[in-house]
Amino acid sequence: NADGKTGDGCGLLMQKPDAFLRAMARQHFDAELPALYAVGMIFLNQDPIRADAARACFNEQLAAQGLTLVGWREVPVDTSVLGRLALERLPRIEQVFVTGEGLAERDFGIRLFMARRLAEVALADDKQFYVCSFSDKDIIYKGLMMPADLAQFYPDLGDERLATAICVFHQRFSTNTMPQWPLAQPFRFLAHNGEINTITGNRNWAQARRLKFANELLPDLQRQNMETMDPDLRAFYEYNSMHMEAWDGPAGVVLTDGRHAICLLDRNGLRPARWVTTTNGYITLASEVGVWDYKPEDVIAKGRVGPGQILAVDTHTGQILHTDDIDSHLKSQHPYKKWLRQYALRIQSTLDDNDHGSAFYDADQLKQYMKMFQVTFEERDQVLRPLAEQGQEAVGSMGDDTPMAVLSRRVRSPYDYFRQQFAQVTNPPIDPLREAIVMSLETCLGAERNVFEETADHANRAILTTPVISPAKWRTIIDLDRPGFERQLIDLNYDESLGLEAAVRAIADQAEAAVRDGKVLLVLSDRQIAPGKLPAHAALAVGAVHHRLIETGLRCDCNILVETATARDPHHFAVLIGFGATAVYPFLAYEVLGDLIRTGEVLGDLYEV
Known part of the structure; x- marks a missing residue:
């Protein structure tokens, strides 16, 4: 922004800093947190009455899910680093501490999700209410400040007790929205460099599939078109593409569930992602080289994540998983090739038809x-x-000099009232003929099933090439x-x-x-x-x-x-x-x-x- 202080947003998504959060619970609530607990980072309305109402609603949903509220902590902030635009939109920033004694870890996570979603629905009219993160695995600190000022705005980040094994940083550069505190990245589990151009359709189809969902997933793209791909891996992708459309980039995505740190690139690999492993045990991945200083002699290994590839680090076991490791695991989960051969039908015409x-x-x-x-x-x-x-x-001239349909004096087709939505500058032209490896027009007939279950019946679909x-x-x-x-x-x-x-x-x-x-x-x-x-x-x-x-x-x-x-x-x-x-x-x-x-x-x- 012209004030020199308001950015499009930046932030940190990190593995839950356990020692720090336990210290905060003792300091503010005189409470010892059990093994299973969660902390939410919440943006509240600056109006005290609306903020109180939001807290009460959130507490009500926690109780409805059988969760125990420990307390609300006001997060200390230094607003002197903010620009005028960021200050005008500054929310109240608080943390909510919750426990789930007696619950299994998975059940606890589900109840946290349900409480958050029900609170968001109930508070839909309060545009300043936003849950940055609410998890037993990770936490987010973000806002509309410049990256250099993030640590000063949140003094928590300078506390020596705040230690974490995973840290995802992102600075957002907005091209189509005004700066807003909730739109600062990272989001709850991920940050992305680029854009998901199909996001409107993906959201609409997610809404259509709501009764068939039992989990969340970010699917890979049309990798099954590669002629040299392993047949079992091709079958895995083809099987899963039957029940969910691709999420189309160009985008580089970094994410964490609090245990794994992961980076994956879109099918074209149009966003850079380079990684380096050093002798001090750090693995750093970034879209630019040199985000932190290290000596060449300290480098153990380095490389890049290529088109359609993935890199994952398991902080519990210390494993580094590359694309082949993950592919081998995925393709061996079920007999996908056998299921497709038995149940899938390809609708084709013959040459003499x-x-x-x-x-x-x-x-x-x-x-x-x-x-x-x-x-x-x-x-x-x-x-x-x-x-x-x-x-x-037919080849024609560039541009369209006919009047917009809504202004035309002639009767126009309803199709003429619509225009495409896409990024016209940043993306290369692609089509399924010249870019067959990364693009497909295949579509399927037959009822969809829950994408988070995998059975032979899921393959009972008819496949059309276009x-x-x-x-x-x-x-x-x-x-x-x-x-x-x-x-x-x-x-x-x-x-x-x-x-x-x-x-x-x-x-x-x-x-x-x-x-x-x-x-x-x-x-x-x-x-x-x-x-x-x-x-x-x-x-x-x-x-x-x-x-x-x-x-x-x-x-x-x-x-x-x-x-x-x-x-x-x-x-x-x-x-x-x-x-x-x-x-x-x-x-x-x-x-x-x-x-x-x-x-x-x-x-x-x-x-x-």
């Missing part, structure tokens, strides 16, 4: 569909024809006769007297009823146009069905397949998939391509095109 699935529309029928779904001559000639001729998108379906694959899906893949066709065309809102609600009602009845493949189709009927736009229908099923806890029990005339270019598919579609069959695009060949506008074999 010359069946469109139904007769092509005649010229008059095609004109009706093109008019109903706004396929202009320009789109037919300049968008779809190059696809047929060259198998790739969410954009060809006629032959569409016919295979529609004819699929296999338990766990029951279908329900939902017509998107509605009586014009009904009205759009009522029609969309009725579509969502049909979808909910179908899933409750055990249907897994929901086919939303606007193919059956007729006089007196209007098509509900596929994007509206998909979004309504997707969110209705999330609200009712049914989304992960089914797939949304869209047979639509509205999807004709990559942006259309992106909107549908972003709104929750599992796969899209753009039947009208194929009909137009067939007509281009029949009229001689495109030369080639009908089925190859």
Whole structure:
């Protein structure tokens, strides 16, 4: 910040400093902590009344979980190092001490999590209330100060009794949010250098899977595409990718559970992470070389964490675990390859499959569909024809000089009202053709299961190489006769007297009823146009069905397949998939391509095109 003192945030995530925290409990509460205890670092509202209310609510949730409150300690701070912006937003910073006598360690951790989450939900209206950490394993000291001032702001960090075996430091550089105390890193278990560009979708799918979750996980990315990968390891990744989408970087992640110190990099390795081991027993990993002074003769070993790799240190056993060590452990947990071979189904078309699935529309029928779904001559000639001729998108000039859809005087497709969200500058362009090792368009059909359980039934899914379906694959899906893949066709065309809102609600009602009845493949189709009927736009229908099923806890029990005339270019598919579609069959695009060949506008074999 311009005041020279307010940063985007920095902080320390460390293994619980046991001796220091026990000393604080004796000093402030005259209490000897038992073997099993936890300390939370809490940001409270500066308003004393709201702070008291937050403490009372937190205490109530602790009691509800059968936990014992030892007391609240006000954390000493030196505000002289803060800039004006940081001071204006400064919360009250306190520590809460809790014990769990009589509980198993795992049960204690679960109860801590439940108490925190229930308190956060109850105090959602208090924007200053934030739990930095609440664990029996680690603790966080962070805030909106410059890194050089962190230790002065928190005098605790200068106390000789505050000793720890793991220390994660991060300085945040914000590109898309204003500085806020809660957004300072590290977070409860990790810090990341870079950005998780898929975070909105990941959060939405986590919400959809809430009834199937029993734990937390940060999944690896599309590593199973590497041709040289060990078959058993490939099977492990393929099996797990069936039930959770990738979290996409570029990002370098450092994390700790209080026992292990871990660093992992995204599949492209676009964030540096270099490590060095020295004779004094330190292992230092950082995004820059030279974060602390050591003599060259003291170096035992050094290296870097590469693309898709991981480095872990077990502070209980002293083991250093590299990628191969962790991979060997993971792939041997279950017979993943056997399960995939027995239960997984790959939906593929054959080279001699010359069946469109139904007769092509005649010229008059095609004109009706093109008019109903706004396929202009320009789109037919300049968008779809190059696809047929060259198998790739038409080349156009950079930029778009058409009015924004919301300001346009013409009737525009609902797709035009949406724009992509992505980092346009920092990320290299990647696609599944040129970057097949690190990117995949594979998607799966079939009901999802709890990602934290691993059984043979988890492999009972149908795999598609792409969410954009060809006629032959569409016919295979529609004819699929296999338990766990029951279908329900939902017509998107509605009586014009009904009205759009009522029609969309009725579509969502049909979808909910179908899933409750055990249907897994929901086919939303606007193919059956007729006089007196209007098509509900596929994007509206998909979004309504997707969110209705999330609200009712049914989304992960089914797939949304869209047979639509509205999807004709990559942006259309992106909107549908972003709104929750599992796969899209753009039947009208194929009909137009067939007509281009029949009229001689495109030369080639009908089925190859």
